[in-house]
Every structure is written in structure tokens, then in C-alpha cells.
Amino acid sequence: MTSDWSRDAMRLVLATALVVxxxxxxxxxxxxxxxxxxxTLLNVSYDPTRELYQDxxxxxxxxWKAKTGEDLRINQSxxxxxxxxxxxxxxxxxxxxxxxxxxxxxxxxxxxxxxxxWQSRLAANSAPYxxxxxxLVRKGNPKAIKDWDDLVRPGVSVITPNPKTSGGARWNYxxxxxxxxxxxxxDAAKAxxxxxxxxxxxxxxxxxxxxxxxxxxxxxxxxxxIAWENEAILALKEVPGQFEIVAPPLSILAxxxxxxxxxxxxxxxxxxxxxxxxxxxxxxxxxxxIARNHYRPRDPDIAKKHAAEFPxxxxxxxxxxxxxxxxxxxxxxxxxxxxxxIIVNAKK
Amino acid sequence: MxxxxxxxxxxxxxxxxxxxxxxxGWLSVLVLIPLTSLFVMASGLSxxxxxxxxxxxxxxxAFRLSFGGALVAALINAAAGLLVAWVLVRYxxxxxxxxxxxxDLPFALPTAVAGIALAALYAPQGWIGQLIEPLGIKVxxxxxxxxxxxxxxxLPFVVRTVQPVLEDIDSEVEEAAxxxxxxxxxxxxxVILPTLxxxxxxxxxxAFARAVGEYGSVIFIAGNFPGLSEIVPLLIVVRLEQYDYVxxxxxxxxxxxxxxxLLLAINGLQRWNRDRLSRGAx
Amino acid sequence: xxxxxxxxxxxLLIALALGFLGLxxxxxxAAVLAQALGKGTGAYFAALTQPDAWAAxxxxxxxxxxxxxxxxGFGLVASWAIAKFDFRGKSLLISLIDLPFSVSPVISGLxxxxxxxxxxxxxxxxxxxxxxVLFAVPGxxxxxxxxxxxxxxxxxxxxxxxxxxxxxxxxxxxxxxxxKTFLTVTLPNVKWGLLHGVLLCNARAxxxxxxxxxxxxxxxxxxxxxxxxxxxxxxxxxxxxAFAVASLLALLALLTxxxxxxxxxxxxxxxxxxxxx
Numbered sequence: 001m002t003s004d005w006s007r008d009a010m011r012l013v014l015a016t017a018l019v020v021x022x023x024x025x026x027x028x029x030x031x032x033x034x035x036x037x038x039x040t041l042l043n044v045s046y047d048p049t050r051e052l053y054q055d056x057x058x059x060x061x062x063x064w065k066a067k068t069g070e071d072l073r074i075n076q077s078x079x080x081x082x083x084x085x086x087x088x089x090x091x092x093x094x095x096x097x098x099x100x101x102x103x104x105x106x107x108x109x110x111x112x113x114x115x116x117x118w119q120s121r122l123a124a125n126s127a128p129y130x131x132x133x134x135x136l137v138r139k140g141n142p143k144a145i146k147d148w149d150d151l152v153r154p155g156v157s158v159i160t161p162n163p164k165t166s167g168g169a170r171w172n173y174x175x176x177x178x179x180x181x182x183x184x185x186x187d188a189a190k191a192x193x194x195x196x197x198x199x200x201x202x203x204x205x206x207x208x209x210x211x212x213x214x215x216x217x218x219x220x221x222x223x224x225x226i227a228w229e230n231e232a233i234l235a236l237k238e239v240p241g242q243f244e245i246v247a248p249p250l251s252i253l254a255x256x257x258x259x260x261x262x263x264x265x266x267x268x269x270x271x272x273x274x275x276x277x278x279x280x281x282x283x284x285x286x287x288x289x290i291a292r293n294h295y296r297p298r299d300p301d302i303a304k305k306h307a308a309e310f311p312x313x314x315x316x317x318x319x320x321x322x323x324x325x326x327x328x329x330x331x332x333x334x335x336x337x338x339x340x341x342i343i344v345n346a347k348k
Numbered sequence: 349m350x351x352x353x354x355x356x357x358x359x360x361x362x363x364x365x366x367x368x369x370x371x372x373g374w375l376s377v378l379v380l381i382p383l384t385s386l387f388v389m390a391s392g393l394s395x396x397x398x399x400x401x402x403x404x405x406x407x408x409x410a411f412r413l414s415f416g417g418a419l420v421a422a423l424i425n426a427a428a429g430l431l432v433a434w435v436l437v438r439y440x441x442x443x444x445x446x447x448x449x450x451x452d453l454p455f456a457l458p459t460a461v462a463g464i465a466l467a468a469l470y471a472p473q474g475w476i477g478q479l480i481e482p483l484g485i486k487v488x489x490x491x492x493x494x495x496x497x498x499x500x501x502x503l504p505f506v507v508r509t510v511q512p513v514l515e516d517i518d519s520e521v522e523e524a525a526x527x528x529x530x531x532x533x534x535x536x537x538x539v540i541l542p543t544l545x546x547x548x549x550x551x552x553x554x555a556f557a558r559a560v561g562e563y564g565s566v567i568f569i570a571g572n573f574p575g576l577s578e579i580v581p582l583l584i585v586v587r588l589e590q591y592d593y594v595x596x597x598x599x600x601x602x603x604x605x606x607x608x609x610l611l612l613a614i615n616g617l618q619r620w621n622r623d624r625l626s627r628g629a630x
Numbered sequence: 631x632x633x634x635x636x637x638x639x640x641x642l643l644i645a646l647a648l649g650f651l652g653l654x655x656x657x658x659x660a661a662v663l664a665q666a667l668g669k670g671t672g673a674y675f676a677a678l679t680q681p682d683a684w685a686a687x688x689x690x691x692x693x694x695x696x697x698x699x700x701x702x703g704f705g706l707v708a709s710w711a712i713a714k715f716d717f718r719g720k721s722l723l724i725s726l727i728d729l730p731f732s733v734s735p736v737i738s739g740l741x742x743x744x745x746x747x748x749x750x751x752x753x754x755x756x757x758x759x760x761x762x763v764l765f766a767v768p769g770x771x772x773x774x775x776x777x778x779x780x781x782x783x784x785x786x787x788x789x790x791x792x793x794x795x796x797x798x799x800x801x802x803x804x805x806x807x808x809x810k811t812f813l814t815v816t817l818p819n820v821k822w823g824l825l826h827g828v829l830l831c832n833a834r835a836x837x838x839x840x841x842x843x844x845x846x847x848x849x850x851x852x853x854x855x856x857x858x859x860x861x862x863x864x865x866x867x868x869x870x871x872a873f874a875v876a877s878l879l880a881l882l883a884l885l886t887x888x889x890x891x892x893x894x895x896x897x898x899x900x901x902x903x904x905x906x907x
Contacts, residue, residue, distance in 0.1 A: 162572060205571065333590070454655070457879065615725050
């Protein structure tokens with residue numbers, strides 16, 4: 001009786017194992033099937049660049065086909081910049097990373113997957129385009145917001161994501177800080193008081209830049225959204241007639257960088273391909289696509305052509321004001337850093 | 349019901365070793381070993397660092413919101429769930445079966461979708477938001493929003509645990525109580541409620557356990573302000589964003605221990621109650 | 631002959647219950663549907679037939695097709711061991727089986743990163759052998775199995791305990807094998823509980839967001855499940871698309887749930903008809 005039981009049970013276990021095994025094999029085969037036909041490249045990017053890379057990838061695939069006759073497939077992954085960097089650190093096999101800030105690529109480099117000198121490998125700090133931080137306000141600008149100090153006025157509700165979880169929010173925060181630092185002749189205490197007053201006016205801290213845009217445009221919360229310039233222009237196009245962009249006279253120069261992930265391309269044998277993909281971003285063709293997607297192109301001719309869309313803003317860099325991302329991150333956003341203090345004081 | 353004597357060395361039913369072995373093996377591979385990795389990672393912290401985490405007011409505030417909010421949500425679910433179960437079992441009305449089926453919906457809807465839908469409803473421009481905002485009630489982007497999301501995700505549990513017990517209650521007991529002159533309300537509080545209590549408690553605890561760990565729906569509606577409307581899972585995510593794996597796993601480990609103690613208590617309570625009932629019957 | 635509430639109280643209670651459900655169930659669902667159909671049914675179906683949406687639907691079905699049978703197997707085995715035998719530490723074992731239920735999805739995803747991530751225990755070994763677990767289908771399946779682990783078991787254990795052991799013991803004594811006893815005696819007794827557990831398990835497997843989001847890698851068309859695809863579409867301002875996919879998930883679940891309760895009600899009617907005759 002016992003042997004009967006165990007034989008039957010073994011049969012059940014075997015059958016289950018067989019079914020599971022077959023299903024697993026099928027699962028493994030599905031992504032493999034697409035990959036086998038043509039060479040693939042995985043670009044791990046941050047949130048707002050979906051539309052940009054959709055266009056850029058199509059153009060690159062076409063030019064690569066014309067040049068080499070080879071079919072190419074570029075896979076895209078998008079998410080918060082920090083989350084994406086972590087995924088690459090944890091083993092997401094990105095051939096190239098195109099993130100919101102150099103700090104996140106530095107974090108990957110620190111774990112040995114990218115050459116520590118990555119930022120000097122490509123032109124212009126490895127940032128093929130720039131952007132800046134602007135304000136999106138409701139139609140007619142009812143709160144008359146023109147500059148950073150309008151954001152700290154009582155009764156102005158400001159939307160910005162959480163700098164702890166969003167790369168874009170860190171640019172926002174540093175832009176505000178830099179503005180007050182400039183105005184007060186480098187008085188850090190004043191800059192902190194100013195930023196505290198600003199966060200006092202913030203009712204929601206979304207975890208990502210897109211989340212904040214949705215809160216402002218779809219939920220109708222807030223008088224002003226601090227956002228990437230490209231994000232603000234896109235919101236203007238998506239929901240026409242309800243918003244206006246206000247460019248402050250002084251803001252921060254955002255340089256979203258790109259890099260080849262050395263360890264991955266060497267294993268995949270895709271280094272040449274990945275490198276030409278990134279250099280392609282600097283070509284006039286790609287720069288034109290970049291400008292059409294509302295990012296500020298590096299190429300001076302293309303920039304001139306689109307000058308109407310990008311108002312002149314006096315821009316300071318993170319290196320000049322904060323001594324680079326490493327220092328800014330430790331001083332402001334690390335646990336126990338200045339932002340932690342600001343957020344506590346802001347809600348008092 | 350005669351109970352199998354535990355002292356009896358010989359078992360009639362076969363397969364104990366095999367099934368228990370498979371259970372323990374699979375449990376270890378899929379659940380225990382992965383969870384152990386959490387504690388191994390968190391053990392990199394010194395005692396001082398643990399104390400620093402526990403003393404952090406922001407951590408304390410997040411734990412207060414996650415556990416306090418879950419408690420409030422579970423209480424609401426206990427009351428409302430009992431009512432819903434009662435109405436579904438006792439009364440007949442059009443659409444009853446459809447509603448009965450819908451109760452499990454919060455289970456199927458991805459939590460992010462639930463969060464987006466709730467935020468859209470309770471935002472000042474939303475269907476509900478524009479009705480309650482003039483009354484001075486703010487739900488979206490406040491701790492209250494977190495509780496609304498927690499009520500949503502915990503909703504099926506009380507209904508589903510109370511329902512079968514309510515169906516099984518012998519109508520003779522109620523009739524007896526009634527014939528002895530008990531009013532309807534008296535019958536309910538003295539006869540029906542004590543019978544339902546264990547199931548109600550289980551459902552309450554399940555709803556609580558589910559709400560404590562909820563992430564996807566809450567972050568869309570809570571406002572996420574540190575120290576104010578920030579939940580513990582978000583705190584873990586924040587630590588991860590700073591590449592602070594050890595800090596993240598430490599908070600996760602504290603949460604895990606808390607939920608495990610909670611589950612032990614629930615199951616102990618259920619067992620104690622069953623033993624009490626079977627002793628009472630003998 | 632039960633003395634019942636007056637019809638006033640009865641309707642008051644019904645109204646209260648429906649009000650609560652309306653607020654917390656119907657309205658959110660209606661909000662999803664309203665958004666999904668906001669630009670007409672044409673846009674709705676166009677959103678569902680996009681290649682990326684289709685890939686996400688396929689992946690979700692595949693993951694559920696693996697995770698649910700495995701959990702059925704585990705649930706049956708575990709509930710047999712727990713309900714049909716007495717042993718020390720049973721309460722602890724049940725609590726451990728329940729554990730994934732109360733673990734935050736963020737943590738459920740994180741533990742697999744700690745195990746299979748490049749910085750984790752097995753990460754480098756797996757990479758050296760070119761086996762992808764994290765940010766590929768196996769990782770998504772693992773996270774889904776973890777999250778749905780307790781559902782079948784916790785549905786079956788109390789049911790089997792309540793039904794006792796006499797029937798099985800009788801069958802064994804009469805000479806039936808253990809497996810045959812299980813198939814012919816135990817399984818028919820618990821089939822409704824099993825069905826409910828499977829439906830819940832399936833609904834959760836298809837709808838899981840948090841844990842899967844951590845281990846997926848979000849590669850478009852390859853590792854996005856339906857809930858992740860919803861988030862992506864939503865972030866692309868494609869609200870119709872996002873809520874269309876979401877409503878598909880909700881409708882799938884709703885249909886199975888309606889089918890399940892229809893079956894259950896029918897069975898109940900049959901039983902009561904038998905009793906009355």
C-alpha cells in the first residue's frame with residue numbers, strides 16, 4: 001500500500017515537474033526567438049526619454065542598415081534614473097545607459113562595470129544634449145510666477161517630485177538652491193532657508209518626474225510645476241491650451257549623460273555597435289531629432305535653427321556651483337543630508 | 349468530532365513523510381532562503397546603526413503611518429465587511445450575485461491601477477474629490493488617502509472569511525433565542541456575533557497584514573511627504589535609490605519580523621479558538 | 631420561520647452595504663472604464679492590439695500558466711501534510727506559508743535581487759554560465775510564485791481540517807491506495823475551495839505589480855507584464871491605452887469570478903433542492 005502510494009505520488013511529482021519544465025523552456029524560448037534573428041542592443045534610459053529614443057532608435061537602425069546591411073533591434077527600458085542604474089548594477093545587461101545624471105552612471109562605474117573615466121570618452125561631458133529646469137504654470141499665469149522667488153510666496157502651491165527618488169527632482173532642487181546662492185552672494189544659510197520655504201509650498205512629493213507632471217496636469221493640483229524643459233514642452237503639447245511655460249532668468253544646466261557599459265559590451269561583443277550608437281547621437285541627424293523632442297541640442301547650427309523654442313536662460317553648471325555630482329549628492333541628498341533637514345523644517 | 353489521537357504511533361493515512369518533505373523543501377527554496385538573504389544583508393549593521401535607524405523620527409513616522417493606517421483600514425473593513433457579508437448572505441436583492449463576485453476585484457486589479465483610479469477619484473477635480481473638497485475634507489495626497497487605498501486592498505478579506513460562517517449558522521439557534529424573547533438586536537449581539545467573532549478576527553488580521561505592506565496603490569494617493577504621509581515600503585525604496593542596500597534591508601527586516609509575529613498571533617488565535625470550541629462541544 | 635428584521639432595516643442595511651461597495655469597488659472600476667473608453671471603442675481596441683501590449687498580455691499569461699499550476703501542486707501537498715496529520719510546529723509552518731502574503735511587494739522583489747543580482751549570492755555564477763534569472767522571464771516567474779505562494783494552500787488547509795480524516799481513513803482501510811484516496815475522496819470534497827484558491831491565485835499572478843516591477847528590467851516588448859505595461863503607457867500620457875489594458879485585467883478577473891459564483895450558487899441551489907425533497 002505504501003509503495004503504491006509513493007509510486008503514484010512520484011508519478012504526480014514527475015508529471016508536475018515535466019509540465020513546469022516544458023513551460024520554463026517555452027518561457028526561455030520566447031525572448032530568445034526574437035533575439036536570434038538580428039543583433040540587439042539594450043539601451044537602459046530614464047523616464048522622460050521614451051519618445052526621444054523611439055525616434056532616435058528608428059533613425060539609427062536605418063542608418064546602420066544602410067552602412068552595414070545588418071538588421072538591428074534596439075530594446076528600450078525606461079524608469080526612474082536611480083532605479084535603472086541599480087538594475088544595471090544588479091545585472092540588467094544594458095549595452096548602453098542614457099541616464100538623467102552623471103551620479104547614477106558613476107554609481108555603476110564604482111561597481112566596476114564602466115570605466116571610471118567614462119565621462120571624458122565622449123564629447124561635451126558625454127552629454128549629447130542638454131536641458132534646463134523651467135516652470136509650467138496654468139493658462140494666463142494667474143499667480144504671476146516669473147522667477148524662483150515667486151515660488152516661495154505664501155499661497156503658491158508648487159509641484160516637484162521627491163529628490164530622494166527622482167533624478168529630475170534633484171536638478172529642480174539644485175536649481176533653486178543655486179538661484180538663491182547666486183542672489184545672496186554664496187550664503188549657504190540663505191540658500192537653505194529659501195529651499196525650505198519652497199518645499200513648504202509643496203503639497204505632494206511624487207516618486208518620479210512623470211508622476212509630478214500627471215499630478216499637475218491631470219489632477220489639477222498646484223499653481224506651478226518645476227520640470228525639465230522638455231517635459232514641460234511635452235505637457236504643453238499633450239494638453240493644449242491649458243498651460244504656459246515660464247523660463248526663469250537663471251537656471252541650472254542639466255547634462256543627461258550617456259555611456260557604454262564596458263563589462264556588458266565586452267561579453268556581448270557589441271562594443272563597436274554600442275560606440276557607434278552613442279556617437280550617432282552627436283550627428284546632425286540625431287541632433288535634429290533631439291531638438292524636435294524638445295531637448296537642447298549641442299550642435300550650434302541645429303540649436304540656432306530651433307532657437308525660438310529654447311528661450312535664452314542664464315545657466316550655471318553643477319560643477320561650478322556644487323563641485324560636481326559626488327559632492328552635491330553627499331552634502332544634500334544622502335541620509336542625514338541637507339534635504340532631510342529641509343523637509344523636516346518645511347513642514348513645521 | 350472525534351479527534352485523531354496524536355499519541356497514536358501508527359498512522360492510517362499514508363504520505364506524511366513525502367508531503368511534509370515536499371512542503372518544507374519547496375517552502376525553503378521559494379520563501380525561506382530568499383528571505384534569509386535579507387537578514388544576512390541586514391546583519392552588516394552594527395548595534396549602533398540599528399539603534400540609529402530605530403531612533404530616526406522619519407522611520408518612526410513611517411512605521412506609525414503604515415501600521416496605524418493599516419489598523420484603521422482593517423477596522424473599517426471589519427465593520428463594513430461584516431455588513432456586506434450579512435447583506436450578501438441574508439438578503440435577496442437584484443444584482444446580488446454580481447456584487448458577490450465583485451468583492452474579489454481588489455485582488456485582481458494591479459495595485460498601481462487601483463492607486464491611479466483612487467487618486468483620480470479623490471483629487472480635487474475628481475468625481476468624489478469635488479464633492480468633499482468644499483466640505484473641507486482632503487483625501488488625496490494626505491495620510492487619509494493612504495488609508496483609503498488600504499481599505500480598498502483589504503476589502504475582500506473580512507467578507508470572504510465571515511461569509512461561509514454566516515451561511516453555516518444554524519437558524520434554530522436564532523429561532524430559539526427569538527422564542528425566548530430576545531429582540532433581533534439582542535440575538536445579533538448575544539448569539540450571532542460571538543459565533544462570527546473568530547472569522548471576523550481572522551479577516552481583520554488578514555486585511556491588516558495586507559494593508560501594512562501595500563505599496564503600489566498608496567504611493568499614488570498618499571502625497572509621500574517624509575514624516576507625514578510616507579509609508580515604510582517607500583522608505584525602503586528611498587534607501588535603495590541611494591544605493592544603500594544595507595539600510596534598505598534593515599528596514600525590510602524589521603517589517604518582516606513585525607508581519608511574521610502578526611501572522612503567528614493570528615494563527616495561534618485561530619487554533620486556540622478552535623480548541624476552545626471543540627472542548628466546549630465535547 | 632426565522633424572525634427577521636423589518637423591511638426598513640433590511641433595506642437600510644442593503645443601502646449601507648451597497649454604498650460602501652459603490653464607493654470602494656464600483657467607482658474605482660468605473661473610473662478605469664471611463665478612462666479606457668474615453669476616446670471611444672476604436673481607440674480602446676487599437677490600444678489592446680499594439681505589439682507591445684500583445685507581448686505584455688502573452689508574457690502575463692505565460693507567467694500565470696507556470697505559477698498557478700506550481701502553486702496548485704504545492705497547495706495540495708501542503709494541505710494534505712498539515713490537515714491529515716498531527717505534528718509539532720504545525721502552527722509555525724502555517725504561519726511561514728502565510729508569510730509571503732503579508733510581505734510588502736517591495737521586499738518580495740528585493741529578496742530575489744539579493745539572491746540573483748550581480749552583487750548577490752548567485753549573480754556572478756549565473757552570469758558566467760549565461761543563465762539569466764533576474765530581468766528575464768525566470769525572475770518574473772519566481773517573484774510571481776513567491777507572491778501567490780499562500781493562496782491555494784491557505785484556502786485548502788482549513789477546509790481539509792474541517793472535513794476531518796474519517797473518510798480518508800475508511801478508504802485506506804478498505805484497500806484504496808493513498809493517491810487513489812486523494813483523487814476519489816479528498817479532491818471532490820475540496821474542489822470548490824480549490825477552485826476559489828486557484829482563481830484568487832490566478833488573479834493575483836496576473837495583477838502583481840510591485841514585486842514584478844523590481845525584477846523585470848522593464849524592457850519593452852520583452853519583460854513587461856500587463857501591470858507594468860499599464861504603468862508605462864500611463865507615463866507616456868497614453869491614458870486610454872493604460873486603462874484599456876488595466877480594464878482587460880479587471881474584466882478577465884471579473885468574468886472568472888462571476889463564473890465561479892454562478893457555479894457555486896447553482897451547486898448550493900441543487901443541495902437545498904435535494905434537502906427539501
